[in-house]
Amino acid sequence: MLPVFQQFVQNPFPEFFAQAGSENLSQLVLEFLRSHVPFLATLPDPVLQLIAMLAVCVIFVAVVPLLPLFLVLAERKVSAHIQDRVGPMRVGPHGVLQTLADGVKLIFKEDHIPRQGDKILFIVAPYIIFACSFAVFAAIPFGKSILVSNLNIGIFYIMAISSVVVIGVIMAGWASNSKWSLLGALRSAAQIVSYEIPIGLSILAVVMLVESLKMQDIVMNQGGLGILSWIVFRTPFTFIAFFVFFISAIAEVNRTPFDLPEAESELVAGFHTEYSGMRFALFFIAEYANMFAVSAIAATLFLGGWKGIIPGYEFLGGTPGFVIKTMLLVFVMMWIRWTLPRLRVDQLMNLCWKYLIPISFFNILGIGIWVLIFQNDRNPAHIGISLLIIILGIIGAYLVLGKRSSQSPAPRASSA
Amino acid sequence: MAAPKPESKFIELKPFTDEMVVNMGPQHPSTHGVLRLELKLDGEVVREAIPHIGYLHRCFEKHSENLSYPQIIPFTDRMDYIAAMNQNWGFCLAVEKLMAADEKKGFEVPERAEYLRVLICELNRIGSHLLSFGTYGMDIGAFTPFLYAFRDREKILLLFEKICGARLTYNYVRIGGVSRDMPPQFLDEVKEFIDYFEPKIDQYNSLLTDNEIFMERTTGVAVMDNAMAINYGITGPNLRGAGSQWDLRKDEPYSIYDRFDFDVAYGKEIPEIGAVLGDCWNRYKVRMDEMKESVRIIRQILEGDIPDGPIMAEMKAVRPPKGEIFFRSEAPRGELGFYIVSDGTPKPVRVRAKSPCFTALSALQELSRGLMVADIIAIIGSIDIVMGEVDR
Numbered sequence: 001m002l003p004v005f006q007q008f009v010q011n012p013f014p015e016f017f018a019q020a021g022s023e024n025l026s027q028l029v030l031e032f033l034r035s036h037v038p039f040l041a042t043l044p045d046p047v048l049q050l051i052a053m054l055a056v057c058v059i060f061v062a063v064v065p066l067l068p069l070f071l072v073l074a075e076r077k078v079s080a081h082i083q084d085r086v087g088p089m090r091v092g093p094h095g096v097l098q099t100l101a102d103g104v105k106l107i108f109k110e111d112h113i114p115r116q117g118d119k120i121l122f123i124v125a126p127y128i129i130f131a132c133s134f135a136v137f138a139a140i141p142f143g144k145s146i147l148v149s150n151l152n153i154g155i156f157y158i159m160a161i162s163s164v165v166v167i168g169v170i171m172a173g174w175a176s177n178s179k180w181s182l183l184g185a186l187r188s189a190a191q192i193v194s195y196e197i198p199i200g201l202s203i204l205a206v207v208m209l210v211e212s213l214k215m216q217d218i219v220m221n222q223g224g225l226g227i228l229s230w231i232v233f234r235t236p237f238t239f240i241a242f243f244v245f246f247i248s249a250i251a252e253v254n255r256t257p258f259d260l261p262e263a264e265s266e267l268v269a270g271f272h273t274e275y276s277g278m279r280f281a282l283f284f285i286a287e288y289a290n291m292f293a294v295s296a297i298a299a300t301l302f303l304g305g306w307k308g309i310i311p312g313y314e315f316l317g318g319t320p321g322f323v324i325k326t327m328l329l330v331f332v333m334m335w336i337r338w339t340l341p342r343l344r345v346d347q348l349m350n351l352c353w354k355y356l357i358p359i360s361f362f363n364i365l366g367i368g369i370w371v372l373i374f375q376n377d378r379n380p381a382h383i384g385i386s387l388l389i390i391i392l393g394i395i396g397a398y399l400v401l402g403k404r405s406s407q408s409p410a411p412r413a414s415s416a
Numbered sequence: 417m418a419a420p421k422p423e424s425k426f427i428e429l430k431p432f433t434d435e436m437v438v439n440m441g442p443q444h445p446s447t448h449g450v451l452r453l454e455l456k457l458d459g460e461v462v463r464e465a466i467p468h469i470g471y472l473h474r475c476f477e478k479h480s481e482n483l484s485y486p487q488i489i490p491f492t493d494r495m496d497y498i499a500a501m502n503q504n505w506g507f508c509l510a511v512e513k514l515m516a517a518d519e520k521k522g523f524e525v526p527e528r529a530e531y532l533r534v535l536i537c538e539l540n541r542i543g544s545h546l547l548s549f550g551t552y553g554m555d556i557g558a559f560t561p562f563l564y565a566f567r568d569r570e571k572i573l574l575l576f577e578k579i580c581g582a583r584l585t586y587n588y589v590r591i592g593g594v595s596r597d598m599p600p601q602f603l604d605e606v607k608e609f610i611d612y613f614e615p616k617i618d619q620y621n622s623l624l625t626d627n628e629i630f631m632e633r634t635t636g637v638a639v640m641d642n643a644m645a646i647n648y649g650i651t652g653p654n655l656r657g658a659g660s661q662w663d664l665r666k667d668e669p670y671s672i673y674d675r676f677d678f679d680v681a682y683g684k685e686i687p688e689i690g691a692v693l694g695d696c697w698n699r700y701k702v703r704m705d706e707m708k709e710s711v712r713i714i715r716q717i718l719e720g721d722i723p724d725g726p727i728m729a730e731m732k733a734v735r736p737p738k739g740e741i742f743f744r745s746e747a748p749r750g751e752l753g754f755y756i757v758s759d760g761t762p763k764p765v766r767v768r769a770k771s772p773c774f775t776a777l778s779a780l781q782e783l784s785r786g787l788m789v790a791d792i793i794a795i796i797g798s799i800d801i802v803m804g805e806v807d808r
Contacts (some may be wrong), residue, residue, distance in 0.1 A: 079559070079560075082560055083559075083560050083563040083564070084563065084564065084567055085563065179436060179438045180438070183438075183457075183460070183789070187460075256557055256558075257557065257629055259557070260790075267789075338559060338560050339558070339560060339623075340557075340558060340627065340629055341553065341556040341557040341558040341624070341627060341629045341630045341633060342556060342557025342558075342629070342633075342790075343557075343629055343632070343633070344632075344633055344788060344790045344791070345460050345788060345790065346460075346788065347632055347633075
């Protein structure tokens with residue numbers, strides 16, 4: 001066997017995948033094939049590795065699209081129960097097959113391309129968005145070895161890939177040859193590009209603590225003390241960073257209160273107004289995949305990833321624990337969506353540039369000072385200090401900000 | 417000679433490229449029917465919003481000339497179909513007043529019918545404001561209030577179904593009374609609904625009215641001050657949102673409104689939240705407060721005794737004397753006026769409806785100048801138009 005080929009299989013992109021194959025899914029599959037499938041074990045090693053990698057691809061492609069399928073149903077059920085309804089009930093028991101039925105319907109729908117639109121861009125745009133939102137999953141660690149690739153630039157790769165989505169959005173908006181689509185696309189571009197900054201800065205806060213970009217390292221850093229070793233509680237600044245990240249993540253995936261690009265009451269459906277059938281379904285799937293992805297990233301960075309809650313016990317640890325944490329964040333996103341109204345486009349930008357970005361910069365400064373003083377040694381005493389500051393901060397913020405109310409104290413004057 | 421002004425390059429650099437003309441509607445999720453707006457946009461900023469109406473024109477006024485008076489009532493149902501009871505009543509009041517001009521033909525509407533009319537029209541006012549509240553929430557981007565509002569409006573519609581058999585176009589209030597008496601236990605059901613609904617208003621206030629984002633979106637937006645509102649002839653909650661306390665039920669009491677104790681809801685300046693008189697938030701808030709006042713009126717009807725007796729005045733035929741009349745009543749969306757010219761035959765010579773929505777819509781163009789696209793939606797929702805009444 002050629003050494004170049006062997007090297008390629010083990011390590012296809014040396015700069016990017018320096019650590020590939022150490023603790024990831026293909027390694028897992030490879031070990032499984034070696035030990036449990038005797039007739040394959042006799043094959044030469046590189047071939048076996050190739051088979052393992054292909055198997056991972058198949059698993060990835062087969063499992064990840066199922067997530068949106070489930071999430072769409074979850075959203076419909078969650079929204080229904082928030083709104084005092086029952087939601088889909090007809091297809092399957094309790095309507096669990098409703099999304100499948102909708103998918104089938106979408107496949108059979110007419111694939112309409114605007115006559116005056118840019119045909120090629122129109123066709124390509126959904127695939128770009130779809131591909132980008134799924135590529136993110138390659139670097140998310142679902143468990144100790146349930147990970148497609150433990151990239152050495154893991155979180156950076158995720159940020160980079162998820163920003164490419166905006167290109168697809170602009171392409172879709174432009175190619176539709178519709179003014180509403182164009183408005184939606186431009187809104188989306190401004191929004192995603194702006195909110196990349198607070199996201200990047202709050203990720204930076206985590207990276208400063210962990211001193212690694214690898215997703216697996218970030219998770220490993222949060223083990224040992226259970227819930228107390230989660231980065232969100234490690235310092236008061238990461239606590240703020242978590243909220244900044246989560247708010248920006250909601251904006252990044254275009255959900256209420258930041259769903260301006262597809263603001264139903266203003267822009268009809270935003271950049272995908274002109275899409276129909278399966279192309280529309282791709283946008284739809286990508287949206288929900290994105291939602292899951294950002295929640296998974298938030299869970300990995302701040303909530304301990306697949307590490308358990310109670311130290312010493314594997315309770316709520318591993319892949320199930322990770323999925324539960326992620327789904328909780330997804331649920332919060334849905335909850336927010338069905339509760340809050342939508343911001344206006346200038347208010348959206350104000351929130352980002354006047355509040356979130358300065359807060360993030362302040363955070364980075366704070367983290368720097370914290371690391372200088374406490375060295376991020378995960379000493380329980382230091383975490384205790386951090387928790388105390390967090391609690392005092394919450395109480396202080398509540399007392400200072402309070403609640404604005406329209407219920408004026410003065411009694412209403414009676415008209416005579 | 418004065419020195420020439422120093423020219424600043426930076427101030428003159430306005431990145432203005434081209435106006436984009438966008439058609440909003442007639443098929444658009446938040447134009448409340450078939451309103452078409454011609455938007456001239458500079459980016460997100462609206463230079464001009466020109467409303468085009470007429471997509472729901474059904475020749476109400478011309479139809480009326482070929483129908484006898486009682487036959488016109490179902491047509492009024494189709495004007496403001498959200499508050500059809502009030503439309504029926506407005507028309508009937510006008511005809512009754514026209515007939516009262518002739519002593520021989522004049523009649524007294526029975527007490528029981530008056531109580532029933534007030535009861536049912538206040539219920540309809542709640543239903544109408546609920547719909548307005550729900551759709552406004554949806555316009556601003558909150559979907560859930562919409563379904564809450566429809567859940568409660570459904571209960572009102574069920575009550576209407578019990579009393580007159582219809583859910584949307586009732587034809588219940590007739591000239592001289594109402595079409596049929598209450599079914600048994602109807603008042604108990606109304607009481608049940610009122611008891612259920614009153615706490616809900618506070619719930620909705622905390623859900624939407626006091627919502628930080630909602631206030632951010634609506635307070636101080638599209639301010640229509642009192643003078644402007646009066647100049648445009650705007651009435652109803654839109655006028656009261658600008659601070660006037662003008663309510664026909666109070667100021668020119670018709671029917672038996674002078675027997676009830678209620679306040680006129682009007683807009684207030686609340687600096688803590690940035691609410692200005694006549695902004696979208698105040699226009700919206702007036703409707704929320706008005707629902708409470710309607711509940712108060714209904715409670716007084718339920719607590720007092722509704723007199724027994726006929727529900728229809730005794731008369732031979734609806735044939736008003738020769739003459740003309742203009743009568744206005746307070747519908748949920750403002751003053752609904754009917755101008756009727758009679759030549760003594762069973763059919764009117766001319767019926768003209770003065771629609772509060774039409775006048776409210778006329779202010780849109782001035783209100784929307786210089787605001788953003790999202791604000792246009794907020795304005796349309798806050799002036800609460802029903803295209804059926806604008807176009808008739």
